[in-house]
Amino acid sequence: MEFKETMKKRRAINFFDSEKPVDKETLKGIVETAALTPSGFNFQPWGLVVVRSQEEKAKLRELAWNQPKVSEAPVVLVVLGDKTSWREGHKDFERAWKDMVDKGLMKENARGMVAGGSEKLHQGTERSLAFAVKNAGMFAMSLMLAAKDAGLDTHPMEGFDHAGVLGYLGLDPERYFIPMLIAVGHFKGEKELGPAKYRKSYDELVLEER
Amino acid sequence: MEFKETMKKRRAINFFDSEKPVDKETLKGIVETAALTPSGFNFQPWGLVVVRSQEEKAKLRELAWNQPKVSEAPVVLVVLGDKTSWREGHKDFERAWKDMVDKGLMKENARGMVAGGSEKLHQGTERSLAFAVKNAGMFAMSLMLAAKDAGLDTHPMEGFDHAGVLGYLGLDPERYFIPMLIAVGHFKGEKELGPAKYRKSYDELVLEER
Numbered sequence: 001m002e003f004k005e006t007m008k009k010r011r012a013i014n015f016f017d018s019e020k021p022v023d024k025e026t027l028k029g030i031v032e033t034a035a036l037t038p039s040g041f042n043f044q045p046w047g048l049v050v051v052r053s054q055e056e057k058a059k060l061r062e063l064a065w066n067q068p069k070v071s072e073a074p075v076v077l078v079v080l081g082d083k084t085s086w087r088e089g090h091k092d093f094e095r096a097w098k099d100m101v102d103k104g105l106m107k108e109n110a111r112g113m114v115a116g117g118s119e120k121l122h123q124g125t126e127r128s129l130a131f132a133v134k135n136a137g138m139f140a141m142s143l144m145l146a147a148k149d150a151g152l153d154t155h156p157m158e159g160f161d162h163a164g165v166l167g168y169l170g171l172d173p174e175r176y177f178i179p180m181l182i183a184v185g186h187f188k189g190e191k192e193l194g195p196a197k198y199r200k201s202y203d204e205l206v207l208e209e210r
Numbered sequence: 211m212e213f214k215e216t217m218k219k220r221r222a223i224n225f226f227d228s229e230k231p232v233d234k235e236t237l238k239g240i241v242e243t244a245a246l247t248p249s250g251f252n253f254q255p256w257g258l259v260v261v262r263s264q265e266e267k268a269k270l271r272e273l274a275w276n277q278p279k280v281s282e283a284p285v286v287l288v289v290l291g292d293k294t295s296w297r298e299g300h301k302d303f304e305r306a307w308k309d310m311v312d313k314g315l316m317k318e319n320a321r322g323m324v325a326g327g328s329e330k331l332h333q334g335t336e337r338s339l340a341f342a343v344k345n346a347g348m349f350a351m352s353l354m355l356a357a358k359d360a361g362l363d364t365h366p367m368e369g370f371d372h373a374g375v376l377g378y379l380g381l382d383p384e385r386y387f388i389p390m391l392i393a394v395g396h397f398k399g400e401k402e403l404g405p406a407k408y409r410k411s412y413d414e415l416v417l418e419e420r
Binding site: 004008012028031034036037040042044047051056096099100103104117121126133137138149156159177197198199202207210 | 218257263336344348352358366379387405
């Protein structure tokens with residue numbers, strides 16, 4: 001699909017067809033296209049938990065304000081941001097670093113500078129949260145567009161008990177933040193898509209030009 | 211351009227052609243396509259400052275670790291996330307609410323529930339930061355893809371003095387967070403694009419399937 005059409009046709013849909021599954025290969029293709037998203041230092045501090053079984057979706061729905069789409073969509077993606085990927089020694093840091101050195105994009109002796117720069121930018125509760133969330137937000141946008149391009153629909157949700165979902169997944173709250181859940185599936189044929197919501201214009205979005 | 215091609219061809223480029231400007235109409239088209247990005251409650255808590263003049267770019271470059279692309283790219287976008295849009299009374303809240311009521315998507319008497327839900331999710335330093343940053347991150351991804359689709363290249367940057375850039379722009383740190391700067395322009399013809407960095411595979415990205 002053309003990029004602009006993908007942007008225009010992506011809509012947050014409320015009604016998913018529970019009878020139409022999302023096969024694993026399609027989901028894999030979507031995730032690997034979204035994996036091309038850029039990230040600070042190429043740390044890619046994002047991840048997913050894929051929830052498919054009816055039983056698990058029912059548990060998740062309870063933690064997500066009982067939104068019917070959580071159990072009606074065939075797949076729910078829990079999007080994760082890792083607040084610790086920026087630290088020297090973290091596997092994301094080390095792998096990104098090795099890749100850059102191997103490809104000649106960085107010299108070995110720049111390691112201290114890179115590690116120090118990353119620490120300066122990301123250390124502290126607020127900055128490490130912002131690091132995880134900005135990157136995971138970019139990844140989430142790519143996921144929704146890649147799903148649309150693959151003929152699927154999505155609904156991003158932030159209405160859930162954050163601590164509850166982390167607990168349900170057994171994830172460390174010191175490490176992970178969940179910016180959103182994304183329901184993925186097929187639009188239920190007999191339902192009607194509501195009118196599109198307004199969007200801000202260029203003049204509303206641009207505070208100032210210098 | 212096809213969506214997948216847009217994803218694949220978007221690369222963070224280091225060398226911009228200073229002689230090739232980005233005209234206002236092209237930038238407007240990019241921003242208005244990116245404006246289709248979804249957001250929590252449709253609050254669209256994002257904005258931009260567009261920096262074009264050589265003098266202003268030089269000031270910004272000083273605050274951005276002296277990265278040459280800040281002054282070499284014809285346009286630098288300062289991406290803003292608004293940490294306060296979720297509050298009842300904020301113009302973003304009020305406009306999104308009015309739009310939903312006008313379109314029959316919400317009933318007037320649900321206002322208290324929506325305002326209360328938004329407050330529950332977003333109140334507090336960390337949650338309001340996450341709210342601004344996740345949404346602005348999605349918007350930033352759309353901007354980079356829309357620029358690529360319009361024949362331009364970009365480079366997202368988080369290496370800058372956050373408090374310094376807010377101060378330079380005269381923006382309230384209680385209200386705004388800057389997830390990144392994005393340089394926008396044309397790739398400098400005589401330079402060579404380095405090898406693409408590695409990306410995580412599906413199996414690396416998915417922590418668990420349930």
